[in-house]
Structure formats: structure tokens, C-alpha cells
Amino acid sequence: MPDRRATHAGSWYSNSGNQLNQQLENWLDKAELTYGPARAIIAPHAGYSYCGACAAFAYRQVSPAVVKRVFILGPSHHVRLRGCALSIAEKYETPLYDLKIDTQINAELEKTGKFSWMDMNTDEDEHSIEMHLPYVAKVMEAFRNQFTIVPILVGSISSDVEAIYGEILAPYLADSQNLFVISSDFCHWGKRFSYTYYDDSCGPIHKSIEKLDKNGMDIIETLNPSAFNEYLKRYSNTICGRHPIGVMLQAVNSLQSRGYRMNFKFLKYAQSSQCFNMSDSSVSYASGSLIFE
DSSP, rough: OOOBOOTTTTBBBBBBBBHHHHHHHHHHHHHHOOSOOOOOOEEEOOOHHHHHHHHHHHTOOOOGOOOOOEEEEOOOSSSOOOEOOOOOOOOEOOOOEEEOOOHHHHHHHTTTTTTEEEOOHHHHHHHHHHHHHHHHHHTGGGGTTSOOEEEEEOOOOOHHHHHHHHHHHHHHHHSEEEEEEEEEEOEEEBGGGGOOOOOGGGSHHHHHHHHHHHHHHHHTTTTTTHHHHHHHHOOOOOOOOOOHHHHHHHHHHHHHHOOOOOOOOEEEESSSSSSOOEEEEEEEEEEEEEEEE
């Protein structure tokens, strides 16, 4: 099988391994380890100039010594998917070093009958998974030959279908050698995103956006998938990774019913710019960590 090229390197992040390594190192150094070891993280997938510093707060919670496998769940931005899809590649290229796909886990997931396969064009067009690859490579660099990745492209699925995938992935989430990366930006605000919700009691528009996002973040921290779905129905907040988040919440819900105890905490929030006028636009970013008690 062909390797997946680092198609967004040089535009969304540096294609120079040395420069990229230095950037990631600087961001990680400025983030504190306060909520680890992470079993799952939520982190953004925009260009690193916008969200690189925010993403570091999630990746700083990872304990690389225990991780043998990294599941990366990203939303599909370009193709319509009724379910979830796996990669046909054997390796993902990054400017730091190549990441090996776990073909054995892919085969296990395929046997469930619930997963399709991305073609290489779909895989290489999609940035929601790729933007996490350099960070995964960086935090795992001391163990670069001792781990694999499982990229999963998540389609626009109902809460019932999220529950099916959550049930499938729950045993993998329960395994302390696995790390789940949930790829999501938060509110995409502005006319170009066809979303201009504004609560003027908050003052400036960017404060209304922050309140809206943090309301959703607070609900995610309760680990209640039904409450998160109700929030999305009420506000239609343009959280592009809502379905990967939903799958994670359903996996957590499945494990909680079996006696597992988990907690999630958001550690950083940022916006690409501050909106003051209806002609402005911004994208929000949030980073958080799920730990097992």
C-alpha cells in the first residue's frame, strides 16, 4: 500500500523538520502537565500558527512511555460518510518521521462490519487527522519505533450510531496502552460559516462566543453524551469534531456502565481572532484531557 504524504506540510505547518521540532518543543515547554496521564485528549486541527500553542496543553498530558497505540478520530470535512472509515495506507509521512499504521487493529475493526475504507485522495485531502501527526510524532519521539497509529475518519452520524462506534471502541479506550486523540475545533463564527449566534448580554461578540463554547465544554466535562447532544440541538454550535467527541463520550459511557471511573478536564481555550462586528469571523480552539481514576 502507498504511504500517505504530508500534504498540508508547508502550508498549515512547517515542512522543515528542524523548524517544526523547535516550534512544537517551545509550545510543549510552555504548557504544564496538570491532568495526566491522558487516556484521551481533545485538541484542535487548524493551522499551527492559530492553534499550535493551544494544542500543546492537551499533548503535554500524554505519558509516552505507556503508549503503544494512538487512535486518531477526525471529522470528515470533504466527503459524506455514513459511518467511520479506516486508512488503506501503511505509513503516514511527517516532517519529523513516518508513523506506522496498525494494520492488525484495522483488520479487527473491519471485522465488525461497521467500518469502510478511505481512498488515498480522501485521506490526503483531510486535514483533521494530519494536523495531529506532528504532535503525536513529537511527544512519542523517544519511543518512535515502539508505537502504531489508528486513524479513523468519522462521518456525520446520528447519536445512535455514535453509540455503536463508542461500544466498539470502548475496549480499546479501556486499555492503558492506548491513547485516543479526538480532533475538533470549536465555534466557527461568522457569515462565511453561516453561523452568527450572538447573546448581546455578554458584551462583545467574542465574549458571547466564549460563553457558548465554554457552556459546551462544561457539558463535555460531565461526560454525558445525551446532554452534549441536547446542547448541540439547542445552539447548533459549529463544533466540527462533534461526532468524534460524541463517539468518545459514548465509549466513556459504555465503560462507566461497567464500573470504570473517568474524569475529563479542559485545560486551554483560544480564538483565532476576537469578533466585535457581524462582518468579523473566528474559529475557537479547546484542549482537554481524559484520565482514568
